[in-house]
Amino acid sequence: MRTKFYNKKINVVSLGCSKNLVDSEALMAQMSANNFEVSFEKDTEADVVVINTCGFIKDAKQESVDTILQHVRAKETGRIGKLFVMGCLAERYMKDLKKEIPDVDQYFGVNNIKEIISSLGGSYRTELIGERQLTTPSHFAYLKISEGCNRKCTFCAIPFMRGKHKSKPFEEVIAEAQNLAAKGVKELILIAQDLTYYGIDIYKKNQFASLLEKLSDIHGIEWIRLHYAYPAGFPEEALHVIRQRSNICNYIDLPVQHISNRILNLMQRGHSKEQTLKLIEKIRTELPEVAIRTTIIVGFPGETNDEFRELFDFINVTKFDRLGVFIYSPEEGTKAYKLPDNVPGKIKKERLEKIMELQQTVSLTHNSSKIGKTFKTLVDRKEGEFFIGRTEFDSPEIDNEVLISSKDNELSIGSFYPVKIIKADYFDLFGTVSQI
Numbered sequence: 001m002r003t004k005f006y007n008k009k010i011n012v013v014s015l016g017c018s019k020n021l022v023d024s025e026a027l028m029a030q031m032s033a034n035n036f037e038v039s040f041e042k043d044t045e046a047d048v049v050v051i052n053t054c055g056f057i058k059d060a061k062q063e064s065v066d067t068i069l070q071h072v073r074a075k076e077t078g079r080i081g082k083l084f085v086m087g088c089l090a091e092r093y094m095k096d097l098k099k100e101i102p103d104v105d106q107y108f109g110v111n112n113i114k115e116i117i118s119s120l121g122g123s124y125r126t127e128l129i130g131e132r133q134l135t136t137p138s139h140f141a142y143l144k145i146s147e148g149c150n151r152k153c154t155f156c157a158i159p160f161m162r163g164k165h166k167s168k169p170f171e172e173v174i175a176e177a178q179n180l181a182a183k184g185v186k187e188l189i190l191i192a193q194d195l196t197y198y199g200i201d202i203y204k205k206n207q208f209a210s211l212l213e214k215l216s217d218i219h220g221i222e223w224i225r226l227h228y229a230y231p232a233g234f235p236e237e238a239l240h241v242i243r244q245r246s247n248i249c250n251y252i253d254l255p256v257q258h259i260s261n262r263i264l265n266l267m268q269r270g271h272s273k274e275q276t277l278k279l280i281e282k283i284r285t286e287l288p289e290v291a292i293r294t295t296i297i298v299g300f301p302g303e304t305n306d307e308f309r310e311l312f313d314f315i316n317v318t319k320f321d322r323l324g325v326f327i328y329s330p331e332e333g334t335k336a337y338k339l340p341d342n343v344p345g346k347i348k349k350e351r352l353e354k355i356m357e358l359q360q361t362v363s364l365t366h367n368s369s370k371i372g373k374t375f376k377t378l379v380d381r382k383e384g385e386f387f388i389g390r391t392e393f394d395s396p397e398i399d400n401e402v403l404i405s406s407k408d409n410e411l412s413i414g415s416f417y418p419v420k421i422i423k424a425d426y427f428d429l430f431g432t433v434s435q436i
Helices: 020-035 059-074 088-100 111-120 158-162 168-181 210-215 237-244 261-266 273-286 305-318 345-370
Strands: 008-015 037-040 046-053 082-085 140-144 186-192 223-226 247-255 290-299 322-327 374-383 388-391 401-405 418-423 430-434
Touching: 008 020, 020 037, 020 082, 020 140, 020 186, 020 223, 020 401, 046 088, 059 082, 059 088, 059 237, 082 088, 082 273, 082 345, 088 158, 140 168, 168 210, 210 223, 210 237, 237 273, 273 290, 290 345, 305 345, 322 345, 345 418, 374 401, 388 418, 401 418
Parallel strands: 008 037, 008 046, 046 082, 140 186, 186 223, 223 247, 247 290, 290 322, 401 430
Antiparallel strands: 374 388, 374 418, 388 401, 418 430
């Protein structure tokens, strides 16, 4: 007989990326529909804690393990009742985790929401597919348009954990977006392991541009933002849609990872240096105001000083608006794991620091060019004496913010305002509302 947990307190802890967060939000919607009292990442007593783990890279895996152990200790002291662990780490290392941390009551993989609800004594509601209990501020939400990945990147373990690419049908994505808009969401942040592969599996051709058109027609959605647009096979017709639709942000997250052809080949990225440069030029020609965000990996096995210099020079010339850099992390089961990890840790760290120092300078130049200009700004929150907002060129949590003094303004969270930039530093803009 299943244990009943109705009317009990359940706390959900979500680690890792925004795609994990969407899964946690869907789980919480199912819990609430079963009359569970659900909280999100509260450090409090609970009858059940569900940890949604990340298994992407070494640091993320360690954070997940540390979080599990922290809650095991809370269970031992009686602060929580049962402990469930789900998500990517559990999917990838289920057997090892059960052996090493047996105090967890149950482990679940990445697509086991039904099983979790059943184990809680509830019933999975199929009519709630696409429903989520938002954990983000009510004015923006992540919208996952597909699951899994068909790419062959040799450093990445995501296909082991998430499986092959599976697009959500048009009607499901649109219905979820309409539901979010009805709840007051004004900004949709499109996410997937690979946005630009959308539709190939179920419609036999790329349908990303068509999806953008349909989403931009939804009443109430003022911004649509693109995350994780893979460079190889980028559907250039999407650029025309972005240019034509005013509610699609001039913002593209384009993870290039490296620029050396030899390293790109070892990574099995599917795009060359020449193709990368051509694509970036095409994007900037079609969308002159676009902000391009990218991610870079330093210290990949065999990366020479000359190849790092080639990467450094590429970043210096290309001047990405936003850039994240990661130190290569060997991942069991990947093709790259078999390669000698022969770049010393000290060198990897030095290379990361050099890239970030360069990007600081690039970012300051970009930000300084905005002084005196006015931008449509979405206010996310208030902190101390400032309202904190973002322009269309910035995604929440990872990009620049606009700080607006609260001394002379009383602004509404989740509203848009024209803000004139009066000062800039490396990663923040400071502005005043030009009119209300």
